[in-house]
Each structure stands twice: as C-alpha cells, then as structure tokens.
Amino acid sequence: MKILVAYKRVIDYNVRVQVKPDGSGVMTEGVKLSANPFDDIALEEALRLREKGIASEVIVVTIAPADAQAHLRNGLAMGANRAIHVVSEQAVAPLTAARVLLKLIETEQPGLVLLGKQAIDDDASQTGPMLAALWDRPQATFASKVEVSASSARVTREIDAGLEILEVDLPAVVTVDLRLNEPRFIKLPDIMKAKSKPMQTIAIDTLAIDASNHHTTTRFAPPAQRQKGVLVKDVPELVAALKARGLL
Amino acid sequence: MSKILIIAEHRSGKLNSSTAKCVTAARAMQAQAIDIAVFSSDPAAVAAQAAKLDGVSRVLSLDHPANDPALAATLAPQVVALAAGYTHVLAPSTTFGKDLLPRVAALLGESMASDLMKVIDAYTFERPIYAGNAITTVQAAADRKLIASVRLASFAATGEQSGSAPIEAVKLDVPLPTHTRFIELQAGAQDRPDLQSAARVVSGGRALGSAEAFSIIYALADKLGAAVGASRAAVDAGYVASDLQVGQTGKIIAPGLYIAIGISGAIQHLTGIKDAGTIVAINKDGEAPIFEVADIGLVGDLFKLVPELTAALD
Ligand SMILES: Cc1cc2nc3c(=O)[nH]c(=O)nc-3n(C[C@H](O)[C@H](O)[C@H](O)COP(=O)(O)OP(=O)(O)OC[C@H]3O[C@@H](n4cnc5c(N)ncnc54)[C@H](O)[C@@H]3O)c2cc1C
Ligand SMILES: Nc1ncnc2c1ncn2[C@@H]1O[C@H](COP(=O)(O)O)[C@@H](O)[C@H]1O
16 A cells, blocks of 8 residues: 655744744745654654555655755655655645645555644645545544554544544545654664655646635734733732732 | 524534634624534534524524534535535634534635634634744635634634524435544543633643642642643643643633643643633743743742642632
C-alpha cells in the first residue's frame, strides 16, 4: 500500500508572527520556515506503517513556491521514498489544496492519505475533510491512534467529548493530532541519502483544476492586547483581588 | 437578505450550548430566516430545545437511525441536500463542526471560513490566523453560499424566547455511505462542569508533575464550581485526559475566570484563553510569559499556594 502524506511548509511554530504595519499581511522576511508540526507527525506515522510492513511506499507532497525543495528534502531525509512538489507561487486555500491532492491521488492510487489536522498558518483545519469529500472516501480526523489492516483502519479520534473510535474502509483520509506519535530526528547520513531520492515537480497550472477562492482577505490586524495586570504578594491578597472584581 | 441554516450539535438528548452561540452569529448576518437542523435517531427532545432559542425561525428535524452518533461522512450529503434553500450554513467550531463543515463545503464546491470571530455583515467577517497572532478581515463572495464555523469564545449564547419556533420533520432521499463505522466513545468525565461552557476554569500545567498531584487542581475547581483544564504538556504527560487541553489545538474558551497554575503561557496555550474575563496565574517563575496576560499574578510554589487558596475559599 502506498501512503501519501500532505506536507506543508509554514512559519516555524516558535516564531512570534507579526502583522505588517500596513495591514497587508504578516512579516515573512527572514522568518524561519518549517514543516507544519502536524505534518511531521503524519509523516512519522506513515514511516512507522512502512516499517511494520503495512505500507510499501511513502510519498510526501507539498504545494508551495519553487523554493520549497529543501523542505521536501527534509521529508525525504526523515524517510519518505519520494516527493512530489506542486509548484504554486501563490498560497493555496484548503479547497484548492484538496483538489490538487485529489489529482495526485488519481495517479498514485494510495491506500491511505495522511494530513495534519490543521496547518498552523491559516489554522483552517479543512483540507483533510475536503479531500475525503471530493474523493468520496471516509475521513477520520484528529487521530491519536491509527491501526491499519488490509482493508480498513481503526482510528481513535480526540474529540471534545473524549476519545471516539471509528472504523473506516480503505482507502481513507486520516488527519493527525499531536499525540499520535513523536516524530524522529533527522540524522546526517539521511540528509545525504535524501539528495538522491526522486522529486517530481508539477506546475499547478498543468493540473487543470479549479483554483478559485471565494473568500478574499482584505486586511490583517494585530490582535487586541490584554492589559498587563497586577501582581499580588500572597493568597489573602489574591482572594481580596478576586472579591474586588466580584469574582468570589 | 440571508437565509441561514445552522447544524445543531447535541449529545445524549441535550442541545450543546455551541448551537445558541451560532444563532447569535447568524443574527448579526442580516438574517431573514434562521433555521436549525437537528440530525438524530430521536430528534424530538433536542428539536424542542432548539425551538426555544431566541431568533430561530424553524427547526428541521431529521430523524434517521444513521444519524446517531453523528458521523461527518453520513451527515454531509444530508446537509448538502438541505443547503439548497439557504445562503449560509453555520456550525460551531468544535470538533463536531470542524469535522463536518469542510466536507459539506467541498461537496458544494465552496470555500469555507473557519473560526468566524466577528460578523461585520452577511459576507464580511473576521477570523484569526497564526494562533491568533493576526486577525484577518475576510470578504466572501455574496453570490456564493457562505459555509462557516463559529468560534465559540467570541459569541454569547442567544437567550430563550417565550414561545417556540415551529418544528418540521424533513425526510431526505439521499444515499448514505457505509464506509465509516462508529465503534465506541470513551467519554471524558461528565461529573464536572463542561470546559467549553463553564463560567470558571482552573487549569494545571506540566509543573503538577503527576496525575496524582492534579488532585489539588480538582480540589480548587470543586470549591469554585469550576471546570478543569490543562496545558498540552500536562495532557501529553498523561496527567489528565486529552479533552481537557486548552489552546490552539485544544479547546478555545472564554470563561469569566481562568486560573492558570504551573503553566508557562506558551503562545499556543494563550490562544485558547485570550477571551477569558479575568486571568489569574500562579507560577514560581516571575518572568513566565503567562504574567504578560494575567490580570492577577501570584509568584510562588503552587504546591504551597494552591492548597492555601482552596482553604481560604471555605
Ligand atoms: C503545533 C503546536 C500546538 C500546540 N498546542 C497547544 C495547545 O493547544 N495547548 C497548550 O497548552 N500547548 C500547546 N502546545 C505546546 C506549547 O507550546 C507548550 O509547550 C505548552 O503549553 C507548555 O505547557 P506548560 O506550560 O504546562 O509547561 P512548561 O512550559 O514546562 O511550563 C511549566 C511552568 O510551571 C512553572 N512551575 C514549575 N514548578 C512550579 C511550582 N512548583 N510552582 C509554580 N510554578 C511552577 C514553571 O515556572 C513553568 O512556567 C502546542 C505546541 C505546538 C508545537
Ligand atoms: N499547500 C499545502 N501543501 C501540502 N499540504 C497541505 C497544504 N495545505 C494544506 N495541506 C495539508 O492539509 C492539512 C490541513 O491544512 P489546513 O486545512 O490549511 O488547516 C495540513 O496539515 C497539510 O497536511
């Protein structure tokens, strides 16, 4: 079974993202970019399934500008067999990303597609379910445990009410949550090996998909700041402060 | 004028308060009609609760054995069939809505807006990106259906009306998939106030050090009638269940009082509490980032201070 992993490049989660003074976007000059943390977890899960003999091949896919090759090389160094780079100079919205992934699925015929539960840039949490809908296949979102057998997968999902277990027929789309696994570190020899792994480049226009977005972002603004509060010196003062605010 | 369809969230015969928050968002959208759809194998009780919500025009009751428990793959084609007569489809930005709505949007061929936090008009709104570090204003095309999830921390629940909106049973003739099967729900503890709707929340972090030590958090929460929350580090370490995680990737909450104990205040955690009324922090490190946002801070050892606070509330 092939596993396709959607592997997005985003501003590193340690960067404190700032809005440009003119409100036209966020600062990206010189900012560190990394794999979306959830996508590293998705890739790790795919690699483990290959190590268990369940998957035969792991393919990482990104839809990103031409300079994202190093990002895909990281995915290859982590252990993916090959990479597909769909080149788009513009950022793509989730519906477009899902349409692109569907095109690749039609050629690759994977048994499982793993995505992050959300990308930490747009925080949309849409691409996985959208892909599953377009593909007319099952989805299991927010996975914290994935058990794959020949024709189905049993997935534990972290939902608001607790842990939900679903069984889905394969092929299926699974979006992963933080507690699914802990991604491995890349070792130096793996970086060397990754250089010779196959990377396919596809211009997004050649896929003939509808890339329209019905939503336009007209302004970016910094969030309202909370006022810095007061420090109290002990518990009686804390209780008094809470009482003064009518909270006790 | 907008005709808005809201997908009700419910469990065990109880309407989730998230639905009443969606109604508030809908009312800000120049709504001509606000209908609530209740998908269930036994919708009567939930439909009656939905019909009481102020501002609701009609409740559509969709009685089908396959509608319990709610699976996105089963509900989505039904929502698509219902959506024909509406300009907007809304659901709460909970794990329920986040699972369902993108599936609906894709079937309709529409873009989707996640976590709507402020309605400017029927097709203009604000939503957060980058863990709330930037707030975007988004203009949706007015000739398309707007599919949006509603950020719960940003809207108050609509009240109850004196009367009751009409409830109409709707039968849909759409094929439902069989490729997805519910096995079980391991529900979190239900004997405590619900984290997402509680007026007070007490959260513990990595500093607690063990599941046993978390008992001091529970004791304080009990005194306050508060729900219990946790940082990701505390959940990852297994001190509490995952449904207690507060933050960017956990629950986004807006209680009147939030008490963060032994939590450093990472940006991903702060995203989840930005809309809290009063934030109290107890941390032994006076430089911890949590103090940047705390309204009231107390520097010291939680193992001494928390029992002392609990005792002081007698
Ligand atoms: C993609 C992504 C998503 C994330 N999503 C979330 C999320 O949704 N929610 C979330 O919470 N985190 C999230 N995180 C993790 C986040 O970055 C932090 O790692 C996490 O919040 C830290 O938890 P903590 O504050 O409990 O632990 P720490 O950062 O280790 O802080 C412990 C604090 O306890 C204090 N302390 C220690 N001992 C005592 C004592 N005896 N008395 C008093 N104080 C004491 C310390 O001074 C310290 O400030 C996410 C991270 C990533 C990468
Ligand atoms: N441009 C992209 N390239 C690769 N994967 C993507 C892209 N956009 C979204 N994804 C995948 O979809 C997931 C959810 O993204 P989102 O719906 O934007 O929150 C991500 O974690 C990725 O796995």
